[in-house]
Amino acid sequence: MNKVTPTIDSMIEQIHDGASLIVGGFGLCGIPEKLILGLRESGVRDLTVISNNCGVDDWGLGLLLENKQITKMVASYVGENKRFEQQFLSGELEVELVPQGTLAERLRAGGAGIPAFYTATGVGTPIAEGKEERVFNGRTYIMEKSITADYALVKAWAADPIGNLVYRKTARNFNPLAAAAGRKTFAEVESLVHTGALDPDQIHTPSVFVQSIFVGAGYEKRIERRTVAR
């Protein structure tokens, strides 16, 4: 079994107008930067993107926003992304804001075949509007539904050819959840090792969740807030 593809094109050309994509990463950390650049290049449109953030104005998913390729965004944080905030406030972009933990759990549920679950997060807030409320052991919870998507785009530190993935430090974040929740999962990785080289006790995403792997070179890994010791 060898899931490695020599160019990113074989992944990108599968992604059609109107597709839904779960994209790993938190801020600019652990984002699939090559796949995002490939999407920008391809010009594919009307995308629904599920990702914790939407990059910054000129990097990451912000590039697709700038190019008006995204129709709907499901995210937990707009943050300092001015274009995201503008397109949201103007109504140009459909945005579903989801609490970060609920977003993580909805993705995890999607990958795990759980259609819905209850959480106290968001009770009594605008997030709860239109959702079923239910009391368990005297506490009120709301029902949240799982998320799956046509494709998951993830970034890993290392992979083997059959698709086992290992992430590095906080670049892990949403990537393993995305990998499991995509009907097809494309992984871009910084390094490829031979099958058997990864410690089986230490694999973060087992190969069953990954359909195709691209080994990228020259990762930019931009930093949003460079803070150093005083």
Place this chain on the structure above:
Amino acid sequence: MNKVTPTIDSMIEQIHDGASLIVGGFGLCGIPEKLILGLRESGVRDLTVISNNCGVDDWGLGLLLENKQITKMVASYVGENKRFEQQFLSGELEVELVPQGTLAERLRAGGAGIPAFYTATGVGTPIAEGKEERVFNGRTYIMEKSITADYALVKAWAADPIGNLVYRKTARNFNPLAAAAGRKTFAEVESLVHTGALDPDQIHTPSVFVQSIFVGAGYEKRIERRTVAR
């Protein structure tokens, strides 16, 4: 922060008659054998035990069954444990049989603050009796509730003093789920390393889930079915 206790007694003496315990392990693999021996010794009674299996007649949780210390068992598999099967069929032992994946997910939900979730597992079977059925996207699911317990007893391969745990091969099984779902979690481990010696990318149970650690010696690690290449 140092959660290491020199003897197992400080853990055992906290466990009172009528306590609920989640116990890690699958068959005899990855069971907290020292803690189980300690419970047998202590004679604590009326225990509710949540564990995938109940050991064998003369080892693991089977020892507590033999000593009539367990009042209720929540498990997915009785298997070849004759005493378990007898006490179950005679009604002497209250048994709640739970599909293995549902048991895993109920424990995971317990640790994660999810009070209930939906699964297709068990639909149309005796497991669904008395449970809410609900259709999502045209498929029928049942609602299952989370499990937490007074104590979780887990077995790990290595720990550091603050409570980070690493498991080995299939001895991981239910242990990380148990660790998160116990209101207090006691871990027995085969080896202790200094804080900082475990790779932070490779910790299976982060320290926040563990309240006390005992370093055992001379693990028996009995094998249920010794099968070898022909």
Place this chain on the structure above:
Amino acid sequence: MEGRERILSRALSEIQAGMYVNLGIGMPTLIADRIPSDFGVMLQSENGLLGIGPYPNENAIDPDLINAGKETVSEIPGAAYFDSAESFAMIRGGHIDLAILGGMEVSETGDLANWMIPGKMVKGMGGAMDLVQGAKRTVVIMDHVTKRGDPKIRKACTLPLTGKAVVDCLITDLAVFQLKDGQLQLTELQPGSTLQDVRKKTEADFTIAPALQEA
């Protein structure tokens, strides 16, 4: 043994290169040895291993490395270990291509019973209820009749169910059935078996595939 041989060799043909497969406890486990190693098939064990290898040599036995049947096994290159929640996320989430399970009874609508005989025997369902709901395809393998000669393919299961309408394919020593439009359809006769024989030993109603009707 010859009947078992027919079952196993037919079951093997369900497995294609690159598949992720779960083999149930008992007879299904015996299929593992027969899968060509160049198929790149990954076998999943629901206790937390993807990439089961053959039984180990005596000196390589490891108590921390067992399969769902509690047998000592080995790992192949590319294997991964994980906890039980992740294991069943794989299963329930539809990531496993194929599950091959043993059966006690199968109904004409594809119900399966394989975990309990009330008042007599309780094994527990283990992961079977999750597998029949979660795997993309569920194949059941079993003897066509009990040791006493009673039919195991029933109009309705008499034993507590593992799942309703979950058997996509049923392979016995006499025949192969596929679930079609919610009902068992006889699609193949095992070598040496006749339609008459299958009819006699099957309580369930079943349709017959066009190809077999012509034969």
Place this chain on the structure above:
Amino acid sequence: MEGRERILSRALSEIQAGMYVNLGIGMPTLIADRIPSDFGVMLQSENGLLGIGPYPNENAIDPDLINAGKETVSEIPGAAYFDSAESFAMIRGGHIDLAILGGMEVSETGDLANWMIPGKMVKGMGGAMDLVQGAKRTVVIMDHVTKRGDPKIRKACTLPLTGKAVVDCLITDLAVFQLKDGQLQLTELQPGSTLQDVRKKTEADFTIAPALQEA
């Protein structure tokens, strides 16, 4: 700046040895530096790190190692990384002892608003809605009034809520309140602050702790 100093030093006293603590983006992050290292406190970052260390030296900056505020940080010995589902399992499951968050508004019944100004500013809730529900104790720190001098402690929040009745303790530059029987109770005056001053700058009704009444 002096007000901020009072807030931070009072917030610090909420942190006890051995605690697992989440510090929100912005002002709460500034508390990290002040925690005595012998406290063995583990700081959680909801993007997937338990054991945040100080900001790194220039040559140790690592783009794969950031906190929830997207700042480059370091790890301490005993740190662990995990995915976002595990991170919020920790939070939602009640395993984090203390969350310290910033606030835009707090109501007299302990509601918190801190993620959006309709039509004007959307930051998003990030992990705040999970933290206020999941942490064992939620402490909010904020200026007592807005830059324009308007009260931020209101009868009812005018902004979209982050959580209802979730603020266990509120620390401002003027006072400290605890949620008691579902209502804010003034329990401490900050150095240099008077009850009259607090009354004037607070829209919310609040009770006054007995100790303060005597004073």
